[in-house]
Amino acid sequence: MGGIYKMRIIVEKDYQAMSKKAALMVASQITLRPNSNLGLATGGTPLAMYDKLIEMYKKDEIDFSEVQSFNLDEYCGLKDDHPNSYHYYMYNNFFNEINIKKENVHIPNGRAEDFEQECRNYERSIKKVRGIDLQILGIGSNGHIGFNEPAESLNVATEVVNLTDETIEANSRYFDSIDEVPKKAISMGMATILKADRIILLASGENKAEAIQKTVSGKISTEIPASLLQTHPEITILLDQEAASLISQDELSADCHFEICD
Numbered sequence: 001m002g003g004i005y006k007m008r009i010i011v012e013k014d015y016q017a018m019s020k021k022a023a024l025m026v027a028s029q030i031t032l033r034p035n036s037n038l039g040l041a042t043g044g045t046p047l048a049m050y051d052k053l054i055e056m057y058k059k060d061e062i063d064f065s066e067v068q069s070f071n072l073d074e075y076c077g078l079k080d081d082h083p084n085s086y087h088y089y090m091y092n093n094f095f096n097e098i099n100i101k102k103e104n105v106h107i108p109n110g111r112a113e114d115f116e117q118e119c120r121n122y123e124r125s126i127k128k129v130r131g132i133d134l135q136i137l138g139i140g141s142n143g144h145i146g147f148n149e150p151a152e153s154l155n156v157a158t159e160v161v162n163l164t165d166e167t168i169e170a171n172s173r174y175f176d177s178i179d180e181v182p183k184k185a186i187s188m189g190m191a192t193i194l195k196a197d198r199i200i201l202l203a204s205g206e207n208k209a210e211a212i213q214k215t216v217s218g219k220i221s222t223e224i225p226a227s228l229l230q231t232h233p234e235i236t237i238l239l240d241q242e243a244a245s246l247i248s249q250d251e252l253s254a255d256c257h258f259e260i261c262d
């Protein structure tokens with residue numbers, strides 16, 4: 001079989017090399033389609049990718065003027081200018097340094113008066129632009145993507161979600177204390193994510209190795225939400241060596257492409 005359904009796993013030697021490759025992939029997408037719709041992620045992992053994209057923009061190698069962006073998620077209850085809100089993160093780490101138009105930036109409103117309406121509107125705003133061309137994802141150490149936490153069933157569309165204790169604890173490293181971490185967030189659902197034409201999942205470091213091993217293992221479980229990515233026709237898993245350290249090549253499904261870069 002030619003195998004159009006092929007998961008690509010690319011292992012780069014370290015975090016910087018992984019981030020550079022991710023930035024090049026995003027840049028190619030924008031070069032091919034200047035009015036691309038990008039799905040964007042927060043967290044520590046994509047920070048160096050954003051830095052590299054800023055560098056490329058400053059060298060006139062990419063133009064974001066026609067790009068639309070859609071963030072995966074936002075905490076409920078934090079003001080946009082709270083240093084831990086994903087609004088603040090995106091402007092502070094990326095948007096303020098590039099020429100994306102403010103009206104083309106979409107981030108769920110974690111302080112909406114009517115959350116259900118906000119979630120429906122968010123889904124509608126993605127549909128209105130004919131969907132996401134390229135979705136960037138990180139992964140939680142429990143296998144979550146966006147804020148789709150391990151559970152018996154997962155949300156299809158954008159919804160308000162309860163964060164698990166594990167996620168609250170993991171994300172408390174960005175807050176002054178664990179009590180300050182919001183307990184709820186708005187997150188794109190699994191179908192919202194899986195509808196993207198292309199997906200790149202980034203993971204770096206040993207603490208992601210187990211989640212990555214389960215994500216690519218050839219089995220799907222709602223207890224590892226990222227494992228559903230194995231059903232996507234255009235998925236690239238971009239890793240550093242530590243994050244890839246528990247992958248056993250025998251476990252990978254036959255149509256998986258595995259590549260180790262020097």
Ligand SMILES: N[C@@H]1[C@@H](O)[C@H](O)[C@@H](COP(=O)(O)O)O[C@@H]1O
Nearest residue numbers: 042043044045138139140146147
């Ligand atoms: N909702 C975000 C995810 O989108 C992100 O992938 C994850 C991992 O974050 P980090 O990259 O900091 O490990 O954290 C948060 O929970």
